[in-house]
Amino acid sequence: xxxxxxxxxxxxxxxxxxxxxxxxxxxxxxxxxxxxxxxxxxxxxxxxxxxxxxxxxxxxxxxxxxxxxxxxxxxxxxxxxxxxxxxxxxxxxxxxxxxxxxxxxxxxxxxxxxxxxxxxxxxxxxxxxxxxxxxxxxxxxxxxxxxxxxxxxxxxxxxxxxxxxxxxxxxxxxxxxxxxxxxx
Amino acid sequence: xxxxxxxxxxxxxxxxxxxxxxxxxxxxxxxxxxxxxxxxxxxxxxxxxxxxxxxxxxxxxxxxxxxxxxxxxxxxxxxxxxxxxxxxxxxxxxxxxxxxxx
Numbered sequence: 001x002x003x004x005x006x007x008x009x010x011x012x013x014x015x016x017x018x019x020x021x022x023x024x025x026x027x028x029x030x031x032x033x034x035x036x037x038x039x040x041x042x043x044x045x046x047x048x049x050x051x052x053x054x055x056x057x058x059x060x061x062x063x064x065x066x067x068x069x070x071x072x073x074x075x076x077x078x079x080x081x082x083x084x085x086x087x088x089x090x091x092x093x094x095x096x097x098x099x100x101x102x103x104x105x106x107x108x109x110x111x112x113x114x115x116x117x118x119x120x121x122x123x124x125x126x127x128x129x130x131x132x133x134x135x136x137x138x139x140x141x142x143x144x145x146x147x148x149x150x151x152x153x154x155x156x157x158x159x160x161x162x163x164x165x166x167x168x169x170x171x172x173x174x175x176x177x178x179x180x181x182x183x184x
Numbered sequence: 185x186x187x188x189x190x191x192x193x194x195x196x197x198x199x200x201x202x203x204x205x206x207x208x209x210x211x212x213x214x215x216x217x218x219x220x221x222x223x224x225x226x227x228x229x230x231x232x233x234x235x236x237x238x239x240x241x242x243x244x245x246x247x248x249x250x251x252x253x254x255x256x257x258x259x260x261x262x263x264x265x266x267x268x269x270x271x272x273x274x275x276x277x278x279x280x281x282x283x284x285x286x
Contacts, residue, residue: 014222016215023211028200036195045277049210053274056217060225109281111206118198125195140195168188176185 004068011059019056026069030076031112033141037080037133039126045111047083051075066148073142074152077134084130124174132167135160206281213280223259239264 010018030051034044051072055062064071114122125133131153138144138152150160238244239260248256275283 011218014218014225016218019215019218020211023214027207028202031202032198032200042278049213049277049280050274052214053217056214057221059218059221109206109278111203111210111277111281113201113203115199115201117194118200121195121198136195140192168191172186172188172191175191 001067005064008059008062008064008068011056012062022068023052026072029069029141029143030072032118033073033137034076034080035112035114035118035122036125036137036141037077038083039122041110041112041114043083047076047079050079067143070142070144070148073138073144074148077138077142077152081130120175124171127174128167128170131155132163132170135163136167136171139164206277209281210277213275220262224263235267239267 007018007022011022027048030048031044034047035041038044038047054075055072125137128136134153135149138149139146144152146160146164147157149164150157153160153163155163244260245257248260252259
């Protein structure tokens with residue numbers, strides 16, 4: 001947290017080293033989160049890029065009140081919601097179809113290359129209801145506390161917790177059923 | 185059967201792989217944005233009230249050149265372009281990377 005405060009203060013002065021440090025520190029986490037929320041590498045890249053550009057444009061007025069990672073994760077989740085509402089994300093109905101959505105979107109000019117593990121996780125998450133997917137990814141990938149997630153989703157703390165637990169159990173069932181299919 | 189702990193660990197730490205050239209292109213673009221923000225913040229206040237047409241008069245360009253040479257003239261042109269709405273609001277990562285490779 002102390003490092004983040006120092007980086008923000010340096011960014012306000014226009015320090016490119018501070019920007020490079022923020023980028024290296026949070027880029028992977030934000031991309032992982034964006035892919036998990038959108039199940040599409042091109043959309044995930046645009047989301048993260050837009051979030052970072054907005055952050056830079058507001059950097060001179062930005063006041064850090066909590067964790068920078070949580071703030072950036074919230075921005076990514078907000079944009080993913082907007083993209084979802086605009087219908088840019090395909091809805092999958094099976095684990096195979098969901099996993100293929102990421103694999104099929106490979107482009108020669110792409111920034112993020114989805115690993116098999118990330119593809120599988122994103123595919124499984126895509127089959128969950130949006131609120132459960134958000135609760136899981138924001139906690140495990142965005143590093144957000146459940147209180148922050150509840151605030152973000154405008155629900156009581158208990159609801160956020162139950163979405164997280166319910167989503168994880170469903171995810172386990174999906175991923176383990178894929179494993180048992182492969183074992184046959 | 186995968187335990188929950190392992191699944192949570194996979195979600196938290198699923199490997200992210202990047203195309204190094206594209207990654208550099210994105211970082212350079214972000215550094216460019218930072219430079220623009222910093223430059224805009226240092227722009228003299230007198231330019232705020234002027235329209236794009238006013239900024240590009242011979243008098244203004246001359247004054248900028250005397251103040252800071254060609255760099256100041258370029259900055260003035262950028263401000264005018266922005267007032268005219270030439271600066272794109274957003275660029276997709278794919279367009280950004282393609283531009284760098286051209």
